[in-house]
Amino acid sequence: MIGYVVLGTNDLPRAAAFYDTLLAEMGVKRMMEFGGRGYAWAAAMDKPMLCIMTPYDGKPATVGNGVMVGIAVDARGTVDRIHRKALALGGADEGPPGLRAEGGEGFYAAYFRDLDGNKLDVWCYG
Numbered sequence: 001m002i003g004y005v006v007l008g009t010n011d012l013p014r015a016a017a018f019y020d021t022l023l024a025e026m027g028v029k030r031m032m033e034f035g036g037r038g039y040a041w042a043a044a045m046d047k048p049m050l051c052i053m054t055p056y057d058g059k060p061a062t063v064g065n066g067v068m069v070g071i072a073v074d075a076r077g078t079v080d081r082i083h084r085k086a087l088a089l090g091g092a093d094e095g096p097p098g099l100r101a102e103g104g105e106g107f108y109a110a111y112f113r114d115l116d117g118n119k120l121d122v123w124c125y126g
Helices: 012-024 076-088
Strands: 004-008 029-033 038-042 049-053 069-072 092-099 107-113 119-125
Touching: 012 029, 012 038, 012 049, 012 076, 029 049, 076 092, 076 107, 076 119
Parallel strands: 004 049, 069 119
Antiparallel strands: 029 038, 038 049, 092 107, 107 119
């Protein structure tokens, strides 16, 4: 159902470097450029995309209260690796890798914020 998610940034080069490195951990690469306003990453053009963009209205990007993007991965080790990489790249820890009862049996997740303060979650079942 989800085709893409857009997160705002106030520093496009910094955000692009963060996501280029972070998403490469999953074999995901930059797929699109939006005229100098942003980029999109995906495993393939027909798969969901994560986009980083400067706001269209020219005002500063702000973090949505209660907004979080969940990134599905294949295994717990991938959750651990992505979370570690996000923190190494300067992201902020919002919850270490572990089982989360609120997601149901076998829901394993880790939470972090990117360099602009956008909250993400990397997760798997099993």
